[in-house]
Amino acid sequence: xxxxxxxxxxNDGAVQLSFTLPVASGPKADEAARIYTGKLGFEECEVxxxxxxxxxxxxxxxxxxxxxSLDYSKVVVEEVETSMDFYEVNQFIKEKLKRKxxxxxxxxxxxxxxxxxxxxxxxKGYDQHYGLERYPEIEAYNLGAQVKNEDLxxxxxxxxxxxxxxxxxxxxxxxxxxxxxxxxxxxxxxxLRDNIVVCAGGPRVSNKLAMEIGFDAGFGRxxxxxxxxxxxxxxxxxxxxx
Amino acid sequence: MESKLGLSADTIERCxxxxxxxxNPVQNYIQRHTTDSVERATLRLLGxxxxxxxxxxxxxxxxxxxxxxxxxxxAQYYINGLLKLNCEPDELNRxxxxxxxxTELDMVDKKYINEKxxxxxxxxxxxxxxHRSFRKEKIEKASDAQPSPLLYVIVATGxxxxxxxxxxxxxxxxxxxxxxxxxxxxxxxxxxxxxxxTEGFGGTxxxxxxxxxxxxxxxxxxxxxxxxxxxxxxxxxxxxxEIAAMGALERLDMMLNDSxxxxxxxxxxxxxTFVDQHFSRMINSFADIVINTGEDNYLTTxxxxxxxxxxxxxxxxxxxxxxxxxxxxxxxxxxxxxEMNPNIKNGFLFExxxxxxxxxxxxxxxxxxxxxxxxxxxxxxxxxxMNTLFNFxxxxxxxxxxxxxxxxxxxxxxxxxxxxxxxxxxxxxxxNMGDLLSDMEFKTDGIMQKRAQEVLGQTESFLxxxxxxxxxxxVERKMFADISRPKNGGKGLQGVYEKAASYWNPIEEYxxxxxxxxKGMM
Numbered sequence: 001x002x003x004x005x006x007x008x009x010x011n012d013g014a015v016q017l018s019f020t021l022p023v024a025s026g027p028k029a030d031e032a033a034r035i036y037t038g039k040l041g042f043e044e045c046e047v048x049x050x051x052x053x054x055x056x057x058x059x060x061x062x063x064x065x066x067x068x069s070l071d072y073s074k075v076v077v078e079e080v081e082t083s084m085d086f087y088e089v090n091q092f093i094k095e096k097l098k099r100k101x102x103x104x105x106x107x108x109x110x111x112x113x114x115x116x117x118x119x120x121x122x123x124k125g126y127d128q129h130y131g132l133e134r135y136p137e138i139e140a141y142n143l144g145a146q147v148k149n150e151d152l153x154x155x156x157x158x159x160x161x162x163x164x165x166x167x168x169x170x171x172x173x174x175x176x177x178x179x180x181x182x183x184x185x186x187x188x189x190x191x192l193r194d195n196i197v198v199c200a201g202g203p204r205v206s207n208k209l210a211m212e213i214g215f216d217a218g219f220g221r222x223x224x225x226x227x228x229x230x231x232x233x234x235x236x237x238x239x240x241x242x
Numbered sequence: 243m244e245s246k247l248g249l250s251a252d253t254i255e256r257c258x259x260x261x262x263x264x265x266n267p268v269q270n271y272i273q274r275h276t277t278d279s280v281e282r283a284t285l286r287l288l289g290x291x292x293x294x295x296x297x298x299x300x301x302x303x304x305x306x307x308x309x310x311x312x313x314x315x316x317a318q319y320y321i322n323g324l325l326k327l328n329c330e331p332d333e334l335n336r337x338x339x340x341x342x343x344x345t346e347l348d349m350v351d352k353k354y355i356n357e358k359x360x361x362x363x364x365x366x367x368x369x370x371x372x373h374r375s376f377r378k379e380k381i382e383k384a385s386d387a388q389p390s391p392l393l394y395v396i397v398a399t400g401x402x403x404x405x406x407x408x409x410x411x412x413x414x415x416x417x418x419x420x421x422x423x424x425x426x427x428x429x430x431x432x433x434x435x436x437x438x439x440t441e442g443f444g445g446t447x448x449x450x451x452x453x454x455x456x457x458x459x460x461x462x463x464x465x466x467x468x469x470x471x472x473x474x475x476x477x478x479x480x481x482x483x484e485i486a487a488m489g490a491l492e493r494l495d496m497m498l499n500d501s502x503x504x505x506x507x508x509x510x511x512x513x514x515t516f517v518d519q520h521f522s523r524m525i526n527s528f529a530d531i532v533i534n535t536g537e538d539n540y541l542t543t544x545x546x547x548x549x550x551x552x553x554x555x556x557x558x559x560x561x562x563x564x565x566x567x568x569x570x571x572x573x574x575x576x577x578x579x580x581e582m583n584p585n586i587k588n589g590f591l592f593e594x595x596x597x598x599x600x601x602x603x604x605x606x607x608x609x610x611x612x613x614x615x616x617x618x619x620x621x622x623x624x625x626x627x628m629n630t631l632f633n634f635x636x637x638x639x640x641x642x643x644x645x646x647x648x649x650x651x652x653x654x655x656x657x658x659x660x661x662x663x664x665x666x667x668x669x670x671x672x673x674n675m676g677d678l679l680s681d682m683e684f685k686t687d688g689i690m691q692k693r694a695q696e697v698l699g700q701t702e703s704f705l706x707x708x709x710x711x712x713x714x715x716x717v718e719r720k721m722f723a724d725i726s727r728p729k730n731g732g733k734g735l736q737g738v739y740e741k742a743a744s745y746w747n748p749i750e751e752y753x754x755x756x757x758x759x760x761k762g763m764m
Contacts, residue, residue: 019659051662054410057411059659059662115427122508123507123508123725124508124539
């Protein structure tokens, strides 16, 4: 089935556009906008509105019709792995886990960079993605940077953590790997490893690397708080059902 | 002023006095302490500037040289340097950046330090007073061309020169206030970067040179359009007082400056924040800089309908802290926001009641009203409609500072045309319903009166509860924004010092005198 944009008649191909050109307002600018829209592939272009934004910029609203059509039967979408968002995570905890969960996070070892753990945990969040502290169903403790693995585990025991998050930014001489390995060994020695979900994060921490060392998951560059939250609540639910 | 909402003047008065009781013990703590950032701000106001080869600012170098003497106030050591080397601040700054250690100099007689201190304070004071009178004159001249509320937009390219283009275009379209949003996480840096900057993430570094560049550009546009264009930055984070100092020196007009935002939303230590906000606000008060408080953040965190009282309570606490810094009401841009879920029936009425309530409780304050963000989606048409309702309330309740909503909020940083459309929307609403406020009454015991009265009642109980626990404990026990901040947790505590009995800070002394600040219980 071939399809086109629909204005008021099937296959009219009518499209509404708005954009700014870096030129002074006036009849010449309007004509430029009309020609430009034509070059974008539209026909019967009509500049219905224009307004100066400053001496050197003008804003336009333009209508045009496009002859381009598309075979809808050939459209394929990839199944993308989606994570829950802020609201869905909280809902999931309320409905499935039926209690608030406790998350402790820190940047461990000598690493003084809190940027990673802050991005995931801080109230304000990062890039418009709220941090775990803002999740009403999560009790989040961000211990900051340069936290010893021993102290982190001690704190996690004190607050009865369900989840521990470790951030590793500095990777010089593979220091992050030694540090992460040491953490897992301590967790096993304390017989806590099976009860607590543990995740690692950092620009050079991949899911594969973290799992090899013995973490449940790893979160690399581009991870947002809701990705971490989605993963841990589902993991906790899975554990709960066992 | 008679309350259109039928709010009880007694209840408002009680709330205000509880807020003062809440602030008192904190103020007592503040008076007895100083911080790295207060000292660095003092140095900047006395003339300290520049960076060394590693990019470390001179004020930071001095404070770390004097790490064991900060309790006495670092100003005297800087001034001693000037006297010993018989030079002016510019030269001393170069020498310190080049490796001079102030602790290696013998101290001259305190009498000379005092004298030189007065001279430097005078230079600072003259500079700021000139800025004040320049601004006042320009605003008076432009009074016809300045609407109420003032229209506030944000630029955020990361490159100060690109910001200039966007800001000038927005000002020509009618924006009265330009905020240059800071790069992500600058608030967590314990130093202020130096020089013009062209790279930032989600915003542009606040540096003194960037302040100068934007100030000059906005003055040009102001001249051209016959208006005065106000410039805003962010006196928040670990360098709160230093940013305030730079703003005073470069004639910024507004500063985001909240007494608790950093504690709750940036995990900055509470003692550090309380001490820093006090000194920042003294500087802002003296420089006639309007502060904008951050109550909108409570509403993006919690539900705006259920937690409306936390906004009013925080406004009262912010007001009380500001009073302690000698700040007049006309400089208190107390914040709130239009953040209720658009699907609530009568949500508009509740928003209107809340905005009118803020207006009535703080009649002299230029309230800062923040647009919808939490429920903005990719549907730009719905977003534009929501912004229209928001603008309507701002005008109907005579808000002072209107941060314009962008129809593309939640999609990308504003395109040039997005700001234009926002300004066009606001201008349309403001003109078309110009005198609605004076022509409008609220129905007695109607939905809006009842709502406002209910929120005020909740505010009083909430303030009482905070007062019983004490503010430090209340913050620790999650009473604000559902977040717990331990007293000794967060960033920056190691930079807080108890003042010695002989602590000396000529800027603080001068500002205390100018602003009529009573020293609290010592």
